[in-house]
Amino acid sequence: MGQRIDVNHENIYYGDFLAVEDVNINIEANKVTAFIGPSGCGKSTVLRTLDRMHELIPGAHVEGEVLLEGKNLYDKDVDPVSVRRDVGMVFQRPNPFPTMSIRENVLAGVRLNNKHISKSDADDLVEWALRGANLWNEVKDRLDNPGIGLSGGQQQRLCIARAVAVHPQVVLMDEPCSALDPISTLAVEDLINELKDDYTIVIVTHNMQQAARIADYTAFFNLKAVGQPGHLEYFADTTTMFNNPQNAEAERYISGRFG
Amino acid sequence: MGQRIDVNHENIYYGDFLAVEDVNINIEANKVTAFIGPSGCGKSTVLRTLDRMHELIPGAHVEGEVLLEGKNLYDKDVDPVSVRRDVGMVFQRPNPFPTMSIRENVLAGVRLNNKHISKSDADDLVEWALRGANLWNEVKDRLDNPGIGLSGGQQQRLCIARAVAVHPQVVLMDEPCSALDPISTLAVEDLINELKDDYTIVIVTHNMQQAARIADYTAFFNLKAVGQPGHLEYFADTTTMFNNPQNAEAERYISGRFG
Amino acid sequence: ATVAACGDNTASTTDSSNESTSKSTPISGDFQGAGATSQQAAVEAWIAGFQGTNPNAKIAYNPTGSGAGVTTFLTGATAWAGSDKALSDDDIAKSKAVCASGQAFDVPVYISPIAIVFNLKGVSDAGKHINLDATTAAKIFDGKITTWNDPAIQDQNKDLKLPSTPITVVHRSDKSGTTQNFVSYFKDQAPDAWTYDLSENWPNEVGQGAKGTSGVISTVKQADGTIGYADFSQVGDLGTAAIKVGDSYNEISAEAGSKVIEDSKLDDTAKGENRVVVKINHATEAKGAYPIVLVSYDIVCPAYKDTKQAEFAKAWLTYVTSDEGQKAAQDAAGSAPLPSSLTSQISKSIEAIKTK
Amino acid sequence: MSSQDKTALAPSGGKTADKVFRGVAYACGILILVVLAAVFLFLFFRAWPLIGGDQKANSDVISSFTGGKVSNFWGYVLPLLFGTVLISILALIIAFFVSIGIALFISHYAPKKVATGLSYVIDLLAAIPSVIYGLWGGLILVPAIYPFWNWVANHLGWFPLFAGPAANPQRTVATVAVVLAVMVLPIITSMSRDIFLQTPTLQQEAAYGLGATKWEMIKLAVIPFGRSGIVSASMLALGRALGETMAVLMILSPSVTGYSIKILQASQSNAIASNIAAQYPEANDLGVSVLIGTGLILFLITFIVNFVARKITEKAGA
Amino acid sequence: MAEETKKKNLDGAPVIDFDKFRPTRSSEQYRKGKDIFMSGLIALAFVIACIPLVSVLWTTIVNGFKRLNLNFLTYNMTGVVGGNPTPSGGYGGVLHAIIGTLEITGGAMLISIPIGIMCAVYLVEYAHGGKLAMTVSLLVDVMSGIPSIVAGLFAFSMFTIVFGPGTINGFEGSVALSLLMLPTVVKSCEEMLKIVPNDLREASLALGVTKQRTITKIVLRTALPGIVSGCILAIARVIGETAPLLMTAGYIASTNFNLFAGQMTTLPVYVYQEYSKLSANCPANATAACVPTIPMERAWAAALVLIVVVLVLNLIGRLVAKIFAVKTER
Numbered sequence A, B: 001m002g003q004r005i006d007v008n009h010e011n012i013y014y015g016d017f018l019a020v021e022d023v024n025i026n027i028e029a030n031k032v033t034a035f036i037g038p039s040g041c042g043k044s045t046v047l048r049t050l051d052r053m054h055e056l057i058p059g060a061h062v063e064g065e066v067l068l069e070g071k072n073l074y075d076k077d078v079d080p081v082s083v084r085r086d087v088g089m090v091f092q093r094p095n096p097f098p099t100m101s102i103r104e105n106v107l108a109g110v111r112l113n114n115k116h117i118s119k120s121d122a123d124d125l126v127e128w129a130l131r132g133a134n135l136w137n138e139v140k141d142r143l144d145n146p147g148i149g150l151s152g153g154q155q156q157r158l159c160i161a162r163a164v165a166v167h168p169q170v171v172l173m174d175e176p177c178s179a180l181d182p183i184s185t186l187a188v189e190d191l192i193n194e195l196k197d198d199y200t201i202v203i204v205t206h207n208m209q210q211a212a213r214i215a216d217y218t219a220f221f222n223l224k225a226v227g228q229p230g231h232l233e234y235f236a237d238t239t240t241m242f243n244n245p246q247n248a249e250a251e252r253y254i255s256g257r258f259g
Numbered sequence C: 001a002t003v004a005a006c007g008d009n010t011a012s013t014t015d016s017s018n019e020s021t022s023k024s025t026p027i028s029g030d031f032q033g034a035g036a037t038s039q040q041a042a043v044e045a046w047i048a049g050f051q052g053t054n055p056n057a058k059i060a061y062n063p064t065g066s067g068a069g070v071t072t073f074l075t076g077a078t079a080w081a082g083s084d085k086a087l088s089d090d091d092i093a094k095s096k097a098v099c100a101s102g103q104a105f106d107v108p109v110y111i112s113p114i115a116i117v118f119n120l121k122g123v124s125d126a127g128k129h130i131n132l133d134a135t136t137a138a139k140i141f142d143g144k145i146t147t148w149n150d151p152a153i154q155d156q157n158k159d160l161k162l163p164s165t166p167i168t169v170v171h172r173s174d175k176s177g178t179t180q181n182f183v184s185y186f187k188d189q190a191p192d193a194w195t196y197d198l199s200e201n202w203p204n205e206v207g208q209g210a211k212g213t214s215g216v217i218s219t220v221k222q223a224d225g226t227i228g229y230a231d232f233s234q235v236g237d238l239g240t241a242a243i244k245v246g247d248s249y250n251e252i253s254a255e256a257g258s259k260v261i262e263d264s265k266l267d268d269t270a271k272g273e274n275r276v277v278v279k280i281n282h283a284t285e286a287k288g289a290y291p292i293v294l295v296s297y298d299i300v301c302p303a304y305k306d307t308k309q310a311e312f313a314k315a316w317l318t319y320v321t322s323d324e325g326q327k328a329a330q331d332a333a334g335s336a337p338l339p340s341s342l343t344s345q346i347s348k349s350i351e352a353i354k355t356k
Numbered sequence D: 001m002s003s004q005d006k007t008a009l010a011p012s013g014g015k016t017a018d019k020v021f022r023g024v025a026y027a028c029g030i031l032i033l034v035v036l037a038a039v040f041l042f043l044f045f046r047a048w049p050l051i052g053g054d055q056k057a058n059s060d061v062i063s064s065f066t067g068g069k070v071s072n073f074w075g076y077v078l079p080l081l082f083g084t085v086l087i088s089i090l091a092l093i094i095a096f097f098v099s100i101g102i103a104l105f106i107s108h109y110a111p112k113k114v115a116t117g118l119s120y121v122i123d124l125l126a127a128i129p130s131v132i133y134g135l136w137g138g139l140i141l142v143p144a145i146y147p148f149w150n151w152v153a154n155h156l157g158w159f160p161l162f163a164g165p166a167a168n169p170q171r172t173v174a175t176v177a178v179v180l181a182v183m184v185l186p187i188i189t190s191m192s193r194d195i196f197l198q199t200p201t202l203q204q205e206a207a208y209g210l211g212a213t214k215w216e217m218i219k220l221a222v223i224p225f226g227r228s229g230i231v232s233a234s235m236l237a238l239g240r241a242l243g244e245t246m247a248v249l250m251i252l253s254p255s256v257t258g259y260s261i262k263i264l265q266a267s268q269s270n271a272i273a274s275n276i277a278a279q280y281p282e283a284n285d286l287g288v289s290v291l292i293g294t295g296l297i298l299f300l301i302t303f304i305v306n307f308v309a310r311k312i313t314e315k316a317g318a
Numbered sequence E: 001m002a003e004e005t006k007k008k009n010l011d012g013a014p015v016i017d018f019d020k021f022r023p024t025r026s027s028e029q030y031r032k033g034k035d036i037f038m039s040g041l042i043a044l045a046f047v048i049a050c051i052p053l054v055s056v057l058w059t060t061i062v063n064g065f066k067r068l069n070l071n072f073l074t075y076n077m078t079g080v081v082g083g084n085p086t087p088s089g090g091y092g093g094v095l096h097a098i099i100g101t102l103e104i105t106g107g108a109m110l111i112s113i114p115i116g117i118m119c120a121v122y123l124v125e126y127a128h129g130g131k132l133a134m135t136v137s138l139l140v141d142v143m144s145g146i147p148s149i150v151a152g153l154f155a156f157s158m159f160t161i162v163f164g165p166g167t168i169n170g171f172e173g174s175v176a177l178s179l180l181m182l183p184t185v186v187k188s189c190e191e192m193l194k195i196v197p198n199d200l201r202e203a204s205l206a207l208g209v210t211k212q213r214t215i216t217k218i219v220l221r222t223a224l225p226g227i228v229s230g231c232i233l234a235i236a237r238v239i240g241e242t243a244p245l246l247m248t249a250g251y252i253a254s255t256n257f258n259l260f261a262g263q264m265t266t267l268p269v270y271v272y273q274e275y276s277k278l279s280a281n282c283p284a285n286a287t288a289a290c291v292p293t294i295p296m297e298r299a300w301a302a303a304l305v306l307i308v309v310v311l312v313l314n315l316i317g318r319l320v321a322k323i324f325a326v327k328t329e330r
């Protein structure tokens, strides 16, 4: 079962720069929640605070709470490492480990906890994850080739396979399909649909059709002006968001739809 | 006026690997031609041979002809540098020059070629290019800040501004919008529409709606199987391609449309 | 017209009077020498003294080592060479190509006693000497005697209470004239205990080697029970050995070193005109003589292609071997003065340098 | 917009500059070959009397170097070579792990300000001349380290490398190796730090995103990325250790000849470079030839070491 | 349609029991422990390394300060006899050695940095791993192993042959040092050029910029801070060389400004020579101003000066690197 996330009064800073202001959002378990909004409004920034990945950027810090199934991720006794194990992430740009084979890339996360998994378990897991990312047929004959030998689209699918292979509770995706072709995108969207039976999914996308297609809820972020902090403008279930938004900005943004 | 490109019997190799086979295509002057097709089919590869950028990859080579207004780009006496001055390129990943400010990035093409332009001409050029890329309002107050300080979407728009600032005859774009939000994408599409009055545009896109919206002609590349060379499956004007394709593969690909 | 050179300490500081030996016309120009490190401190004093009367002479001495000094001299790049050993026949032959006429010759300019230094708790730090005869010393340096309270040592030092501390021999690790002069004493005086060929390299693997006199001294200082050998001027507060000469044990001093040279003959195997090569009489029984000494030579040509060089060489040697020069060296380097028995020989050779 | 009236594919300016630049670059590449050939030929030419000269004179000279123990060239040079390699490898082993640790400390553990300060200190230390390390090693470290080595000799003496009794003063291979390790440490550290800092953020995020701890992230992303850099830094360091002259000269109590791995005892080993420095000033012409012959051997050994290292790097890269 | 694809997608995929891969308490404990342990080790490595490094610096500073004063910096060693003071009240100085060090190292820089950078440019930008390039870069590795003393012999013999026997001057030292510097410059520049993202080259070339301008204005410019620090490392590698300079540049007590004629003393050679003197003689009748330990004191003071010179060079390098740094902050 996936877990729910509640974000309360979250402010996010890069050093002194307040990048995102007062975010309050309830992300339902076993649903897909999409973040949309113009470039620079802080979608990626908010997403990264959900598994404390922003902490890797020197100076970045958060005020407020992020509750994962009621437990604040930012409590003193919480280990960011275990947060990130439960909350997986797929990035905008494909980032396979360059020295590893395709197979090793998929297994990288699992190996952290299980040094010695049997060859057959490993084989099964690799196949399962790669099929899920619609990559199996393309790479099954060259699992031992390096991961970076693949084309961009293939690489991104490999990264998705790698993320789901550790079977997290929540999966965060930052524009996972922006480097994918339609067929791969379709496969990934199907995978997302399938995964939500077990996990909670949060996805940043520029593609509103994609949001409309796969998300149960949609959060629209906005930005008053450049240099101003971004904020959560409007949050609603996807049907409402796209058919009958109760927010003028959101309506304006969505009606300019074309992608 | 833009110039036309004719590709005749082009085979493209990476070392011994035949990546793309026997491409024949006529790209009309002052039109937008879109390349679509599944990941790995060779769209980027073909695109890069149109301004000899593939030559930067050791071992990559081309057989066949690419005629720019009748003159073969691969003739012995042709300097790849002048080819690239006439045929501009925008890449998939934003790549502003990290040592340069926003302003210098836009002027890079002019300045690096050792052309001297007056400050006011330069200012005009910067404004014109940045407006065209829908970035002017966001950056006009910080033109002297470094280009890589911008968000991903802003960076890509800066790169587009940089490419058009040298006034090429042909502009090649490899998924230029894949990192852009809808509003920026719209602005870029408008820019493309505007540019085609003067230039020939070739664009690789994963987004079929985008192709349908902006392209006059569409080329569908395909790939029989992984490891096999890609090839140009079907080339038609965009209306035909999307409404009444005369090719089964293309139809199958396009009817799976969803993006 | 001389421009005050950058950073020079005004050279005319030697308190010596200017009336002596030097010629009426002062020497001027650039002159270079190279060779033995042992002479370095003395040469510094000589340069300062020489420039006192010849302020326009710029002299540089590069203490590269005797071998390199001679090699350089034989290329004609230097006016003179300093060397801890006399020229070989081969070198003499080669010198014909460099000298305007005749062949190079060597004269002794610097005599320095070589001390046996040691560091032993309760002895050296109490300022006491030990007495050694040639055979015992040779055995110590050959690793045959390994503790300080060995009867062979104890018997000669009845008034000292020697501990059982193991002896650590410290010797030069580089090729060295000091080494050769040191072991030649053993070879002459304790041939049974010291069977090695004469060489500038330390011949056995006993104890520890250290680079240069400075290396030997600092190594000896670093541990209890060490014994080594070094130029007298570098001894500092380390203990030194008194050496058995005849029936008495003579302590080291500059004058004691001079005495053995006084009691030595010229080496008649040294073939070539004008050469003054000392065959050290290690077997001397002269009263108060200290027999382990190093004799270092200056090597010059009897005629130079450039007369300026010849004038310089002549003036230089004249000054260096004069009482004044020897006194300067004694002050600066603690060396022993040239005995009067040699001076007439030396002046005769110097006179042979043609300056016309 | 201004009208475009340039002709297609007009020959571009700067073509000559392009050609000249390219030519200069090629020339500089080839110059490396020329210089190296010149060095090699010179060494060979100067060492020639060893092969083509009077063999009797050769063995006399070598005998004079070794007090008559050895009179042929190989008998002279091979123990030297053994000592050189022994010292350098010990130094590299000591320095390697410590350096990587410091590099990681700077790149991934220390707060940014501390890291900047530290890198600065490390860069500075890389520049401390060997003669100062020689002074420090010979005068400060040798007496200071004796109790430690003595302890090692007493407790680990069963291990052949540490066979006692520990020499006092400790002018031994072990002490020299420590000094050389200190000397090469900044080289490895600063090069690997630079590489570690270049690890793409994307790779590091990928590892963290999978729930890796910091150390696991380093193993997954930083080390693989930096591997070839680490190897080449180590080679640079090994090269420096193999060729180090002054520090060894000023600290080590050398042997005349012979092989030994007793690193805590004095006069057991000698190194080629410091031996040249010790013997050169007093050597005659033929003696210099012998010494240059040993230099040639050192040259060849660095060639082999670097060649092997290259192959390792290439394999890792593939 | 979607249903179909979905089925096809995981069709035949093995069923995975993910509980098997769940982290157990002990494995988590182990990993956490290992992380802490490794952090500890890394910090320890740092501490261990600090001991000798601090000791070297401390020793040099403490011993060096004793004689480091203006007099020491503004006089050379002419007219210094034994442990006696000079007329200016000092005990000789290092002015000539500072000048020699700067000139000789400067000469070596002028030779090796342009060649080194161009060689790196050749290797990274032009050669594309061809046979010649492989050989060149292999030989650069080999060259970095040339013992400094052999470099000295090489320069010595070259000058002997070209300019006649016994030639000794500062430039000869520069040549020897440049041989040692060159591989360091090439290797560090090569690393730095390799790190410049290919994206940037493509972006520039696609603007119709010639390769030469792309390299000089984009690639070298982007890599500049790295190149500067690489060159500083290379200078640092040679500024302290002693052995090769003993035979090529020689040793002289007076100041020589002419790099191309006459012997020149450098700081490391000065340190070594003073160390070799160890102590000066003070005859029995000497005044109290005669200091027998003066040579070692001068050696330490000169060592400190050498470190300070290096420090200043470093500062300059850093400043340059900072001015040209790739600005990443907004």
Ligand SMILES: Nc1ncnc2c1ncn2[C@@H]1O[C@H](COP(=O)(O)OP(=O)(O)OP(=O)(O)O)[C@@H](O)[C@H]1O
Binding pocket: A014, A017, A019, A038, A039, A040, A041, A042, A043, A044, A045, A046, A057, A227, A230, B149, B150, B151, B152, B153, B154, B181
């Ligand atoms: N590492 C950083 N340091 C400082 N500021 C940053 C950093 N990353 C992002 N920002 C700033 O924070 C704000 C939000 O950026 P963010 O990347 O979250 O936007 P986004 O909505 O994901 O945009 P895009 O759609 O372009 O990815 C922007 O103003 C951006 O410039």
Ligand SMILES: Nc1ncnc2c1ncn2[C@@H]1O[C@H](COP(=O)(O)OP(=O)(O)OP(=O)(O)O)[C@@H](O)[C@H]1O
Binding pocket: A149, A150, A151, A152, A153, A154, A181, B014, B017, B019, B037, B038, B039, B040, B041, B042, B043, B044, B045, B046, B057, B227, B230
């Ligand atoms: N540098 C390269 N070296 C070797 N093979 C390459 C290289 N770049 C691409 N290829 C191969 O050439 C084929 C075509 O790749 P290309 O990148 O042109 O596809 P694409 O259609 O642009 O894919 P995408 O939509 O993922 O960008 C693929 O099989 C790819 O693996």
Ligand SMILES: [Mg+2]
Binding pocket: A043, A044, A045, A174, B152
């Ligand atoms: Mg984003």
Ligand SMILES: [Mg+2]
Binding pocket: A152, B043, B044, B045, B174
């Ligand atoms: Mg592509």
Ligand SMILES: O=P([O-])([O-])[O-]
Binding pocket: C036, C037, C038, C039, C065, C066, C084, C175, C176, C177, C178, C179, C212, C213
């Ligand atoms: O003067 P030395 O030959 O003993 O160095």
